[in-house]
Amino acid sequence: MLNASIVNELKAVVGKNYVMTDQEDMVAYSMDATVFSHLPEAVVQPANRDEVVEVVKIANRYNLPLTGRGAATGMSGGAIPLKGGIVIELTRLNRIRKFDVVNKFAVVEPGVIPIDFATQAAKEGLLYPPDPSTIREATLGGTVAECAGGPRGVKYGITRNYVLSLEVVLPDGSVVETGNTVDGDMSGPDWTMLFTGSEGTLALITAITLKLVPIPETKKTMLAVYNRLEDAAKTVSVTMSGGIVPTTLELMDKHCIVAVENYLKIGLPVNAAGILVIEVDGVASTVEENTKRVSEICKECGASEVKIAQTALEAEKLWQARRAIGRAYGQYxxxxxxxxxxxxxxxxxxxxxxxxxxxxxxxxxxxxxxxxxxxxxxxxxxxxxxxxxxxxxxxxxxxxxxxxxxxxxxxxxxxxxxxxxxxxxxxxxxxxxxxxxxxxxxxxVDPKGFVNPGKLFFYEGELH
Ligand SMILES: Cc1cc2nc3c(=O)[nH]c(=O)nc-3n(C[C@H](O)[C@H](O)[C@H](O)COP(=O)(O)OP(=O)(O)OC[C@H]3O[C@@H](n4cnc5c(N)ncnc54)[C@H](O)[C@@H]3O)c2cc1C
CATH class of the missing domain: 3.30.70.2740 (Alpha-Beta Plaits)
Incomplete structure (x- = not known):
């Protein structure tokens, strides 16, 4: 339990409704999507950057471990408060601060949910490509801290390719803005990339400037079915070395197909050894040509069947299957x-x-x-x-x-x-x-080592 006077200091900063210390709350905040857990002593939910600064200063002053948290969908234990102390949840910082359609960038706060941002961008004719399977659950702050990827990474790259600038609160409570809204900022080393993917071990992200790209004219989704998993794997390497860059090239083995089919009942080929879900996008003529060529490659590599989704609903079913994999495994x-x-x-x-x-x-x-x-x-x-x-x-x-x-x-x-x-x-x-x-x-950056301790380079167990 945190000392009552520190709890009161935290309440004075964020309001009494946004500091939790009850045991059942601590259990809820002790874990992420891994098998590990550790109880914090308090959870605080600041509403804005200035409150984040004050919470960081309190943790620094009392030398309390401080672990940043988005939606806790992380798969490597990053949001688990391994040393106890304070969990700082950043989901209340959830505004889209600016949308510049002409210059194709937006400034968002870390608590914005990726699908909400992508939907807003689509209304402006723009695409935010990073699409982790947790696009409906994670936070943009978490995806930047983890440098998340997703199916579209094949063609569009991963989160780091879209982060132009960051506003971060350093462990001493000072605020720094890295980068610029222009893509070609070469004024010194790329500090934005130092923090992108640093897993909350260096600073807390309070604003993110993200690059957007035009929405492609059209896209096609296809399903290639294989009797041998090796043939599906071979298709991947042949396609990628053949000059075509599909938007996605997702592999599922037979266990995975059966698990998802049992879970969703959407008609996946349960007798297959593997499937590939492939999407190509771009201008209509190129999409047509690439779809044809990719289907041929699939067949040359041994696909028993290649189906092209005829409607948006058919395509969405395949993506629904892909996104459900994690949940489907729970049956086993x-x-x-x-x-x-x-x-x-x-x-x-x-x-x-x-x-x-x-x-x-x-x-x-x-x-x-x-x-x-x-x-x-x-x-x-x-x-x-x-x-x-x-x-x-x-x-x-x-x-x-x-x-x-x-x-x-x-x-x-x-x-x-x-x-x-x-x-x-x-x-x-x-x-x-x-x-x-x-x-x-x-x-x-963090001489006291109190920001997300025990992770990344500061793991303290046996080192292999
Ligand atoms: C079923 C499932 C499918 C997934 N699929 C994918 C996928 O396709 N691609 C992919 O890349 N990942 C995937 N993930 C992993 C996870 O969704 C991503 O890592 C996501 O980026 C985590 O976001 P979050 O908001 O949940 O972060 P959290 O889990 O809360 O935190 C992750 C890390 O970021 C830090 N952090 C969070 N917010 C901030 C902040 N504002 N400032 C500084 N540090 C912060 C935390 O301290 C922690 O170290 C999947 C997870 C699950 C459970």
């Missing part, structure tokens, strides 16, 4: 390690092969889906934590998956971040010098 096991192992695109077949090998070696189910066109796979290792023996096998499978991904020249995280869950393996990716530099940057 209470817990999963949902990874985002990412390798060079041409090595997707090799990574799929490694997942199958690891599944067989440790006898744990590994369901595979992912933004394969981006080299980003989401192997999910399913287990029941009440069974210690199974959990031990799942842990070993997870470790081997990380090691094999790095051996393939890949990264531990294509979009979910390192947080706490993957921190034990970070040194293996960055090397000693890279790791030391990461710590030194954190020490410089």
């Amino acid at each position: 096991a209470p817990c999963k390690y949902a990874e985002d192992a990412t390798v060079p695109r041409t090595l997707i077949p090799a990574l799929v092969g490694k997942c199958v090998e690891i599944q067989n070696k440790y006898d744990v189910p590994i369901f595979i889906c992912g933004h394969a066109g981006d080299g980003n796979l989401h192997p999910a290792i399913l287990f029941d934590p009440r069974n210690k023996e199974v959990t031990a096998r799942a842990d070993k499978a997870l470790e081997e998956l990380h090691i094999e991904t790095l051996k393939l020249g890949g990264t531990l995280s294509g979009e979910h971040g390192i947080g706490f869950a993957k921190a034990p393996y970070l040194r293996a990716e960055t090397g000693e010098i890279g790791f030391k530099l990461g710590r030194e940057i954190k020490d410089t």
